[in-house]
Amino acid sequence: MKAVRFTNWKTFPELKDVEKPTPGPGEVLLKVAGAGACHSDVAVFSDYDADFPVASMMQPEFTLGHENSGWVEEVGEGVTGFTKGDAYLVYGPIGCGHCAACSRGQDTYCDNVATMPYLASGLGRDGGMAEYLVVPARNLVPLGEADPIDAAPLSDAGLTPYHAIKLALPKLAGGGKTALVIGLGGLGQVAVQILRAITGATVIATDTKPEAMAEAERNGAVTVPGGGGQVERIRELTGGKGVDAVFDFVGVKPTIETAQQVVARRGRITIVGIAGGEVSWSFYSNPYEAELTNTYWGTIEELYEVAELYRNGQIKPEVKRYAMADALQAYHDLHDGKLSGRAVVVPHQA
Ligand code: NAD
Ligand code: ZN
Numbered sequence: 207m208k209a210v211r212f213t214n215w216k217t218f219p220e221l222k223d224v225e226k227p228t229p230g231p232g233e234v235l236l237k238v239a240g241a242g243a244c245h246s247d248v249a250v251f252s253d254y255d256a257d258f259p260v261a262s263m264m265q266p267e268f269t270l271g272h273e274n275s276g277w278v279e280e281v282g283e284g285v286t287g288f289t290k291g292d293a294y295l296v297y298g299p300i301g302c303g304h305c306a307a308c309s310r311g312q313d314t315y316c317d318n319v320a321t322m323p324y325l326a327s328g329l330g331r332d333g334g335m336a337e338y339l340v341v342p343a344r345n346l347v348p349l350g351e352a353d354p355i356d357a358a359p360l361s362d363a364g365l366t367p368y369h370a371i372k373l374a375l376p377k378l379a380g381g382g383k384t385a386l387v388i389g390l391g392g393l394g395q396v397a398v399q400i401l402r403a404i405t406g407a408t409v410i411a412t413d414t415k416p417e418a419m420a421e422a423e424r425n426g427a428v429t430v431p432g433g434g435g436q437v438e439r440i441r442e443l444t445g446g447k448g449v450d451a452v453f454d455f456v457g458v459k460p461t462i463e464t465a466q467q468v469v470a471r472r473g474r475i476t477i478v479g480i481a482g483g484e485v486s487w488s489f490y491s492n493p494y495e496a497e498l499t500n501t502y503w504g505t506i507e508e509l510y511e512v513a514e515l516y517r518n519g520q521i522k523p524e525v526k527r528y529a530m531a532d533a534l535q536a537y538h539d540l541h542d543g544k545l546s547g548r549a550v551v552v553p554h555q556a
Pocket of ligand 1: 243244245246247249362366388389390391392393394412413414415418432455456457458460461477478479480481501502503540543547
């Protein structure tokens with residue numbers, strides 16, 4: 207079968223022929239419906255090298271694609287309760303499955319991560335940019351009758367903002383609250399939709415691309431372009447109080463600094479983008495009790511909640527579909543900033 211392979215650090219992926227996998231004990235073989243292209247993959251193949259902190263768990267070569275959905279094709283030994291053809295979302299992170307963190311469905315923060323040979327499906331272990339994918343049965347979240355192809359981005363571009371927003375909910379509860387979304391790509395656009403669906407906050411959004419801001423406006427955000435006067439304009443939209451919860455899906459120094467300048471007293475800044483920007487903090491540099499934190503992906507339980515929002519029509523990722531033969535083009539377009547919405551590779555055309 208065809209698969210998009212990460213072959214080496216600082217090397218663009220290749221489309222190769224590999225063996226169709228078979229499910230081991232406790233695993234399920236999925237016929238892939240959709241595999242989203244995430245900007246983190248671009249970091250993996252363009253920026254990282256063997257010295258990167260988690261590089262030992264992402265040793266090439268493997269199949270990319272950590273944002274997947276598919277139909278049950280075959281189950282491995284000991285797996286029951288699945289019907290061939292049923293559609294599922296894949297929870298990507300794979301922890302030991304039995305520590306305290308994994309037991310609460312948070313494999314991202316597995317206590318035994320140091321003993322794990324990989325991070326997730328598509329990050330150290332074969333992912334979904336292929337015709338078929340093997341995952342632990344425990345990592346499957348049912349989609350029912352909902353379209354699994356458009357759902358694929360939910361497993362990262364949906365789950366990651368959802369987790370960040372859920373942890374910030376205490377800041378957004380009540381009337382007159384504001385949220386700011388910086389970076390309106392795959393994750394940021396879904397973040398706007400989630401904020402609109404589960405909070406009453408006014409959503410402010412910004413990006414360097416006018417077409418990305420136009421899409422956020424269609425989803426109910428008020429947009430503010432970058433450049434001079436941006437901080438003042440955002441503060442004005444909050445009645446001078448500042449933003450209660452800022453979500454930065456870029457993570458460079460200038461975006462984090464903008465977040466620090468607009469956040470309210472007792473507000474919260476969540477850095478989700480992994481660009482690695484460094485900023486300074488001192489007692490007087492941030493408003494009192496403003497939190498600055500980062501989040502990584504989300505929990506299995508939260509993916510069930512994201513799937514529910516999608517099945518209820520409350521969120522819907524904007525998807526651009528690519529055939530398997532054009533899968534590398536999806537990464538080129540993402541790398542070159544030419545996408546609006548999420549690129550999803552669809553290996554089996556209807
Ligand atoms: P994307 O390429 O689809 O979107 C990025 C968006 O940011 C684009 O619309 C781009 O125009 C905009 N942008 C770039 N620089 C900007 C700036 N200076 N100011 C305002 N907007 C700017 O990327 P994505 O797949 O949505 O991923 C976003 C980030 O989140 C990436 O860094 C990715 O690696 C990271 N990520 C983190 C996690 C996590 O768990 N923390 C999970 C997935 C992705
Ligand atoms: Zn664990």
